Amino acid sequence: MADAPPFGPAHGFGLYIHWPYCTRICPYCDFNVYAAKDRDNAPLNAALLSDLGRHADLLAGHPALGSVYLGGGTPSLMAPADIAALIKTADQRFGLEADAEITLEANPVDINRAALESWKAAGVTRLSLGIQSLDNEALNFLGRDHDAAMAQRSVAEALTVFENLSIDLIYARPGQPQASWKTELTDALTLGAPHLSLYELTIEERTAFGQRARRGELVPMDDDDQADLYELTQEVCEARGLPAYEVSNHAASKHYQSHHNMTYWRGGDWIGIGPGAHGRLTVDGTRIATHAPARPADYQLSAQTPLEPASFSGLSPMDNARELIALGLRAEAGFDLERITQVTGSEIDPDGLKSFVETGLIRQNGSTVSLTRAGRLLADRIAAELSP
Structure with a gap:
């Protein structure tokens, strides 16, 4: 790697696909998401496939993809056939490495045997499950549509199909005691997932929580207490054999570390498709930042026109x-x-x-x-x- 450029595909090449729809919008979420309702998803699916094609035309010299990440939003709401079509098209247009990591974000309510097997058949190799908490009161506070028992069942069932499983948890919630977080985290580790993403609750201005904070209805945890919980998190995870390999991410071994996220942290290239998706690409030796239109209708329109290098500003x-x-x-x-x-x-x-x-x-x-x-x-x- 000594002779490699300082950034670009030599340090990793991935594809991020943003699916913007959710059955409900969580009060802490600051992502580009929209209520799923009874939408016709066909125009968005067509735009995603088109966007893959125009990126392939722009990036003729890039290597095969080492990872694909379907995030959101709630991409587990997508029809399995549409997931399969995206993965197949990515392979046709760019090629996929033999051991490419293909991650799908999913919610516990979407987990059942048929869905799991259909995702695996579509080409998914890794599941990221947003359980967020194992405490019913906390799940209600976080606006989730599942309870702790469903979260536990979803992890157990997912592990029967995907041995490469990650679960998300949110901690440092207002007033959360250390003892209760230690119990919750220990219970989560006992579920057996080899990867945990553990995020401190952040109150963003544009969210429902942000509005509540402005009205004085919600008081974020202070920095010192958050730091204490972070230290506790490291101690508990290390003791159970899942040390941190990144500020918020823990894995049982190198095999289970997120290959896709490592591309970000190493300064690799990634294509970002879908409404609001960001990308970093190296074109003719210049690193460029891409940002797709946020509104689905605008994105669908933009995906119909070719990508021109001259339209991007180099970093x-x-x-x-x-x-x-x-x-x-x-x-x-x-x-x-x-x-x-x-x-x-x-x-x-x-x-x-x-x-x-x-x-x-x-x-x-x-x-x-x-x-x-x-x-x-x-x-x-x-x-x-x-x-x-």
């Missing part, structure tokens, strides 16, 4: 360096100082680097810089201060 060297640092620091593997020098032509401030090493927030091994466990609590601040 500046500083933009690229900041992304490599911010995303690289999230993962346990860290980032390579030499890649930053390649991008900007200059080195990261050695005094700033030394200061973080001396305070025990980062570690440096040759040209590789990564966060310590203590440093993960301050990941955003450290990335900002190290960035040129």
Whole structure:
């Protein structure tokens, strides 16, 4: 990898597909989502396939895809035949690596044997299950449409078909005691999923929770209490053999780490299709940021026109360096100082680097810089201060 460019498909090449519809909108969700209702999905499915084609025309020199991630929204609401068509078309237009990771996000209410087997037959190799909590009161607070018993059953049933299973949990909820989170997390680990994504509740302005917070009806947990829960999370997961390989993600082994997300953290390329999807692509040596129109109707219209390289603004060297640092620091593997020098032509401030090493927030091994466990609590601040 020493002779590889500092960013681009040499560091991973993936496809993200955004399905924007949900049966209900969760009050904490800040993603580009819409109520599913009784929509005719055929125009959106056609647009997704068309978008794959126009990206293939733009990226003729790219390698085979190492990962496909169907996220949302709730892509488990898609018809299995439509999921299969997307995966098949991605393979036809780009090729899929022999061991490509193909992830589908799903909700517990959508889990049954027939659905699981149809997803596997469509080509899905990994399931990401949004159980969010194993506490009924918390699930009600979070606006979820399942209870704890259904969450547990869905994990057990999913594991009979997908051994590569991830579950999501949200913690640091207002007033959440350490003891109850430790019990909930321990129970979640006992379910046997080899990957956990554990997110602290963030109150975003545009959400229903954001509106409640502005009215004083909801008080977010303070930073110190969140930090205590984060430390507890690391201790519990490490003791059960699922250490963090990224700030919020834990895996039983390297095999179960999210290959798709590693592409983001390593500075690889990914295609983003679907309403509001973001992408990072390298075209003729220039790294570009793509952002699809957010509204489904606008997206469907845009997918009918070819992608022209001239219509995109290339990211500046500083933009690229900041992304490599911010995303690289999230993962346990860290980032390579030499890649930053390649991008900007200059080195990261050695005094700033030394200061973080001396305070025990980062570690440096040759040209590789990564966060310590203590440093993960301050990941955003450290990335900002190290960035040129």
